[in-house]
Amino acid sequence: MQESHYQELENKILKDLREKLQKFKSMGINPYPNRYRITHRIGEITEKYKDEFNEEKLKEAGHLSLAGRIMSLRFHGKISFAHIKDQTGKIQIYVSKEKLGENFYNNLFKKLDVGDIVGAKGTLFRTKTGELTLDVDELNLLSKILRPLPEKWHGLKDVETRYRQRYLDLIMNNHVKEVFITRSRIIDCIRNFLKNRGFIEVETPMMQPIPGGANARPFITHHNALDIDLYLRIAPELYLKRLVVGGFDRVFEIGKCFRNEGISSQHNPEFTMVEFYMAYADYRDLMQLTEELLSNMVREIKGSYTIEYQGKTINFTPPFKKISFHEALIEIGKIPKEVVEDKIKLKEFARNLEIDVSKIEKKGKLLAEIFEKTVEDKLIDPTIVYDFPKDISPLAKSREDNPEIVERFELFIAGREIANAYTELNDPDDQRDRFLKQLEERRKGDEEAHMMDEDYIVALEYGLPPTAGEGIGIDRLTMILTDSPSVRDVILFPTLRPEQK
Numbered sequence: 014m015q016e017s018h019y020q021e022l023e024n025k026i027l028k029d030l031r032e033k034l035q036k037f038k039s040m041g042i043n044p045y046p047n048r049y050r051i052t053h054r055i056g057e058i059t060e061k062y063k064d065e066f067n068e069e070k071l072k073e074a075g076h077l078s079l080a081g082r083i084m085s086l087r088f089h090g091k092i093s094f095a096h097i098k099d100q101t102g103k104i105q106i107y108v109s110k111e112k113l114g115e116n117f118y119n120n121l122f123k124k125l126d127v128g129d130i131v132g133a134k135g136t137l138f139r140t141k142t143g144e145l146t147l148d149v150d151e152l153n154l155l156s157k158i159l160r161p162l163p164e165k166w167h168g169l170k171d172v173e174t175r176y177r178q179r180y181l182d183l184i185m186n187n188h189v190k191e192v193f194i195t196r197s198r199i200i201d202c203i204r205n206f207l208k209n210r211g212f213i214e215v216e217t218p219m220m221q222p223i224p225g226g227a228n229a230r231p232f233i234t235h236h237n238a239l240d241i242d243l244y245l246r247i248a249p250e251l252y253l254k255r256l257v258v259g260g261f262d263r264v265f266e267i268g269k270c271f272r273n274e275g276i277s278s279q280h281n282p283e284f285t286m287v288e289f290y291m292a293y294a295d296y297r298d299l300m301q302l303t304e305e306l307l308s309n310m311v312r313e314i315k316g317s318y319t320i321e322y323q324g325k326t327i328n329f330t331p332p333f334k335k336i337s338f339h340e341a342l343i344e345i346g347k348i349p350k351e352v353v354e355d356k357i358k359l360k361e362f363a364r365n366l367e368i369d370v371s372k373i374e375k376k377g378k379l380l381a382e383i384f385e386k387t388v389e390d391k392l393i394d395p396t397i398v399y400d401f402p403k404d405i406s407p408l409a410k411s412r413e414d415n416p417e418i419v420e421r422f423e424l425f426i427a428g429r430e431i432a433n434a435y436t437e438l439n440d441p442d443d444q445r446d447r448f449l450k451q452l453e454e455r456r457k458g459d460e461e462a463h464m465m466d467e468d469y470i471v472a473l474e475y476g477l478p479p480t481a482g483e484g485i486g487i488d489r490l491t492m493i494l495t496d497s498p499s500v501r502d503v504i505l506f507p508t509l510r511p512e513q514k
Contacts (some may be wrong), residue, residue: 030159037157044122044157047278049132052078062137062145066354071137071145079104079147080132080155082184088123094146097131099410100190103417105146112150116295122152128184130156176507192495192503195314199491200267202310203287210302212263212289217252219245219269224251225469226408227463229272232282245271248484250408253290254437255472263465265289267487278499279429279489284506290482296420299481300397302329303376303424303432307395307490314494322427322493324391333395333424341398342380357384372458392425407447407463409435424485427493434483441473 018151035425037044053091058077065071081097081104091110096103110118125131136150161320163181175182183226204214222241224231226248249266256264267287293297311329312318318330352358359379363370368382380402399408399422403411409419421435438444447463448470454462491503501507 020422024160026469027159030126030157030161033126034157034159036124037121037154039453040120043152044154046153046155049076049153049155051080051132052076054101055079055081055099055104058137059102059104059145066139068138074137076134076136077147078129078132078134079106082130083125085125086125086127091118093122097133105140105144106135106149107140107146108149108152109139111151112148115304117152119153125154126158126161128158128162129154130158132353140144143302147199150487156396172501173509176501176509177512179505187503192497193489195495196487196491196503197489198314199310199494200287202305202312202313203485203487204267206306206309207263207265207287207289212291213261215256215261215264215266216255217246217249217256217266220498221246223254223464223466225463225466227272228405228407228463230274230460232271232273234341240339244419247272248286249288249464250484252475254480254482255469257290257292258472258475258477262292263476275338276508278501281500281504284500284504285487286484287487288482288484290437290480292478292480294481295479296399296422296434296481299434299483300333300335300422301483303397303434303483304333304395307424311494320496322495322496323498325427327427327493333397335397335399337400338380338384338398338402339349339400341388342384345391346384348383348387351378369497374457375402375404377404379467381405389425389430390428393427396425397422404450408438408444409449410438410440411443426490429489430486431489431493432483434481437477437480437482439473439477439480441470444473445470481487 046486057235058079060073062074065210079099083095083100084098084103085096087094093108095106095108097106098104108118108122113122120297130151131309131351132155133147133149135147135149138146138148140146163185166313183193195371206513208214220234220236220243220257222243223242224247226246227250229247231244231247233244235241236243253264265287266289268285269283270286271283273282276282285322291302308318308329311320319326319328336344339353341361343350346382348362352362352399356376356379359376360370360373361384363373363379366383366386368386373379373382385482388398400412401421401423403409403417404420406421409421412420414420419435423430424433434502438447448465451463455464488500488503491497492500495503497503
């Protein structure tokens with residue numbers, strides 16, 4: 014009964030809005046004009062005059078033309094007040110029957126709704142309460158809404174509705190808009206940092222004949238004209254390293270990657286990352302570069318090296334903590350050293366952690382699964398974990414003093430992986446052997462194992478200089494810098510299950 018009542022009420026509101034639309038049209042008013050010229054964005058005006066109370070100086074601002082969405086309306090007989098906002102800010106407007114004329118005031122302005130988009134021209138003044146206000150002498154309807162804005166959107170418990178109708182979320186919740194402004198600033202910081210150090214920004218294929226650069230299950234599509242299957246890229250890595258072979262010593266790309274995996278608070282099938290490659294450098298050089306990049310970014314965006322994330326204090330003051338992969342298992346994960354060094358004991362230990370070991374044959378893979386269960390969530394402050402097992406790092410170069418360990422590090426913040434980097438494997442014969450071992454893993458059922466890429470091997474045979482490369486997840490980094498609990502809070506249009514009709 015209650016649901017029927019709400020549906021009836023909604024239908025009445027929608028009908029009323031449609032009738033207003035037709036009323037405006039019958040008056041010769043175009044409710045969706047092609048253009049409207051503004052002199053300023055609202056934020057420019059509110060910032061410039063936020064501390065100005067002298068009426069003469071406010072008038073010196075001149076005749077302004079502003080535009081925005083009506084967020085509140087208050088009618089008081091012959092005068093009215095409203096707030097309009099654009100991307101940059103919000104301002105109060107004052108509307109009177111005397112200035113707009115009785116017919117316009119009664120038949121157009123008083124028929125407007127919260128949510129309508131209007132253009133307003135006038136001069137600045139301050140009300141008796143001291144609020145900066147535009148005294149309107151001309152008002153134009155720019156877009157008539159046909160659905161009402163949600164009155165209590167902020168308290169809406171169905172967060173999926175916020176994600177599906179992100180435009181409403183942005184209209185009603187300023188803090189959501191700030192999240193995505195911060196995201197944009199993060200990308201700007203990364204781009205500027207790398208360009209200032211001689212990196213060139215490039216673009217590589219989104220669709221690839223062989224997916225490479227990570228252990229992940231790809232999305233498959235089909236190109237009709239060529240009659241071939243293509244894969245949405247899981248990483249740009251192998252193409253970026255081809256460019257280093259070609260002589261671009263420092264390259265980076267910021268863009269989308271796609272992995273056909275589950276959805277969670279930390280995973281979205283479509284995500285954004287930056288990858289960069291630096292010739293004549295190794296993973297130690299990238300540790301230092303990463304510290305500098307992230308600490309500078311946090312200080313620039315947050316004003317301090319210290320931030321709060323989900324109730325935890327995180328300190329980005331360099332240098333970051335550094336610990337080897339094996340030391341982390343023993344010291345942080347509290348795994349006995351004799352267990353870490355014995356594959357049989359490792360399997361038993363993993364079973365006790367409820368890890369399915371039935372398809373895990375490699376010792377490195379076992380260690381990685383145990384690391385995820387026992388170490389990751391304890392790494393709150395930025396922590397660089399380095400020197401990983403070779404068998405889980407098919408594209409990384411082995412240490413010269415221990416061929417079973419690779420020169421690789423991962424950066425963890427707030428219990429999650431944020432970056433992955435290594436000294437790149439540039440020996441074509443070694444790379445071929447690694448790919449062949451990955452193919453064997455695929456034959457045994459590992460759908461995430463790396464495919465053979467003969468063209469990449471050929472590129473390496475032309476000579477890849479000593480190089481280090483890194484990928485940083487922008488979505489997860491944005492989560493931390495905006496205190497967002499879910500990756501869906503920092504992706505404008507996250508992947509969701511289709512609505513049930």
